[in-house]
Amino acid sequence: MYKLGSTIPFSSLSNYQRFKNGLEFLLRSFSSMKNFVEPTAVAYRAALMQGIPLEELPMRVNFRAKPYKPVTLEESIQYLSSPEYQELYRGKPVWFYFRRNYKGHFPPKYPRKSCTRAHKLITSNPCPICRDEYLVIDHKNVGLLKQFLHPLSADILEPKVTGLCGVQHKSLLLAIEMARDMGTIQMRLPFRLFDYSEYYGDVMRPEELRQLASHVVKSSGSGGQLEPLDDIYRKAARSLANLPASITSLLHQSAVIPHIEEVAAEPPTAEIERPKIPNRYQMEETYRKLLLRRKRAKSILLYD
Numbered sequence: 001m002y003k004l005g006s007t008i009p010f011s012s013l014s015n016y017q018r019f020k021n022g023l024e025f026l027l028r029s030f031s032s033m034k035n036f037v038e039p040t041a042v043a044y045r046a047a048l049m050q051g052i053p054l055e056e057l058p059m060r061v062n063f064r065a066k067p068y069k070p071v072t073l074e075e076s077i078q079y080l081s082s083p084e085y086q087e088l089y090r091g092k093p094v095w096f097y098f099r100r101n102y103k104g105h106f107p108p109k110y111p112r113k114s115c116t117r118a119h120k121l122i123t124s125n126p127c128p129i130c131r132d133e134y135l136v137i138d139h140k141n142v143g144l145l146k147q148f149l150h151p152l153s154a155d156i157l158e159p160k161v162t163g164l165c166g167v168q169h170k171s172l173l174l175a176i177e178m179a180r181d182m183g184t185i186q187m188r189l190p191f192r193l194f195d196y197s198e199y200y201g202d203v204m205r206p207e208e209l210r211q212l213a214s215h216v217v218k219s220s221g222s223g224g225q226l227e228p229l230d231d232i233y234r235k236a237a238r239s240l241a242n243l244p245a246s247i248t249s250l251l252h253q254s255a256v257i258p259h260i261e262e263v264a265a266e267p268p269t270a271e272i273e274r275p276k277i278p279n280r281y282q283m284e285e286t287y288r289k290l291l292l293r294r295k296r297a298k299s300i301l302l303y304d
Contacts, residue, residue, distance in 0.1 A: 045079075045082075045084045045134065048083075048084040048087060048088075049084065063121045063123065063124055063125065063126050063131060064121060064122065064123060064124045065120055065121065065122075066120065066121045067119060067120055067121075068115075068116045068119055068120060068121055068130060068133070069119070069133060070133050070134075070135075070136050071133055071134055071136065072136070073136055073138050073140060073141060075134065076134055076135060076136035076138075076141055076144070077140070077141055077143070079134040079135075080141075080143045080144060081143075085134075093147040093148075094128045094129070094132065094135060094144070094147060095128040095147070095148070095161075095162040095163050095164070098127070098128045098162075098163045099163075100112075100125065100127075100163050101124075101125045107160070109160075110166075111127075111159035111160070111163075111164060111165055111166050111169060112127065112165040112166065113165065113166045113167070114165050114166060114167045115127050115130035115131075115165045115167075115168075116130060116167075126165070127163050127164045127165045127168055128162065128163055128164065129164060129165075129168045130165065130168065137168065137171045137172055137175050138175055139174075139175045139176075139178035139179040139182065139184070140179075140184075141175075142179060142184050142185060145172070145175055145176055145179055145185060146185065148162055148164075148172055148176070149176070149185070153188065154185075154186060154187060154188050155188075156172070156173065156176060196209050197209055203247070204247060208243065208247070211243075
């Protein structure tokens, strides 16, 4: 029987040695840590403002049961332009370094419903918004909303890319739509066809209106896209050239009606040969007859 300080008994020397090594590891850990910082965004920012290097701060290991108290909108907007924010995220979006924990080899198909319950975090690895109390989603916080938009198409990124929970993603959708309505975020407008009779019905004759609207036609498919007619460019140029001078000047002065500019370019005349596609139905029928012949051949051999 071994004792440490005459108070803690140990059944074997190996258990005593493990306990001693554990104590030495804890002493080395606490002696190397100059300042204990709680793994939250508020404590991290306070430590960075005090001058503590980022390398000496503890890693964010477990957020479970931590209180979730987001700051006000004004503080969140100021936080995005602070040096502490730049040092934490290093010029990347707030979701760039986030990785969601999951069991198995394949990521989950749907996002987490929520990271909080009763103003407390219920998971050890919350989403990028819930883990940082200084990130507040609002239609006025444009700098944060632009991080969740695609840089080329301006579409909202999916939760499987950003890692947001369901509650924060719904708030993000609402905030971006409100910002688009207010004009603080640019949006991509769809191409629309106009009824020229509503604009020039009292100025142009029906033949001229049909000639003006013959530049594009609606597609017959379900996609709703536009399909050009045959020799669309030549017909459009000839139709605009044959219009009266007064109508041509009126079309050039108007900038809201599409298809009012003369098109001088012609489509390429290169002919592309279609690849030969085999008849899939005929191939299946041929293979089915082959299997039937093999089956009949086996049955004849068995009966013989």
